[in-house]
Amino acid sequence: MLRSAAAKSLRTSSTTASRSILQRRYASHGAPHFNEPSGNLFGEKPLAPGQKRKREDWELMWYIGMFGSMGLAAVGLYYKPDTSINTWAMQEAKQRMEARGESTEYRPS
Numbered sequence: 001m002l003r004s005a006a007a008k009s010l011r012t013s014s015t016t017a018s019r020s021i022l023q024r025r026y027a028s029h030g031a032p033h034f035n036e037p038s039g040n041l042f043g044e045k046p047l048a049p050g051q052k053r054k055r056e057d058w059e060l061m062w063y064i065g066m067f068g069s070m071g072l073a074a075v076g077l078y079y080k081p082d083t084s085i086n087t088w089a090m091q092e093a094k095q096r097m098e099a100r101g102e103s104t105e106y107r108p109s
Contacts, residue, residue: 040046047053094104 044053097104
């Protein structure tokens with residue numbers, strides 16, 4: 001009787017200890033660990049009518065960097081060299097035909 005009571009008490013204490021460890025480790029109890037959603041865009045409260053929003057220090061630099069790099073990428077893509085196999089083959093064929101003395105212009109018959 002004493003042995004079964006001791007074993008039962010030992011089992012319950014180890015079970016509750018493991019459950020409390022699991023709860024602390026895996027469950028999300030307690031205070032939130034993130035900024036809870038407030039319903040406002042980017043967490044900013046709406047301004048009163050007639051007020052202007054004050055920019056933060058990093059915003060102008062981000063706009064210039066982001067849109068400037070997009071502009072440079074667009075210019076670079078527009079002026080990139082044509083490296084397709086079709087263009088190379090056409091140039092190679094024209095060079096070989098001119099070397100043989102043949103005409104490279106199309107004349108309908």
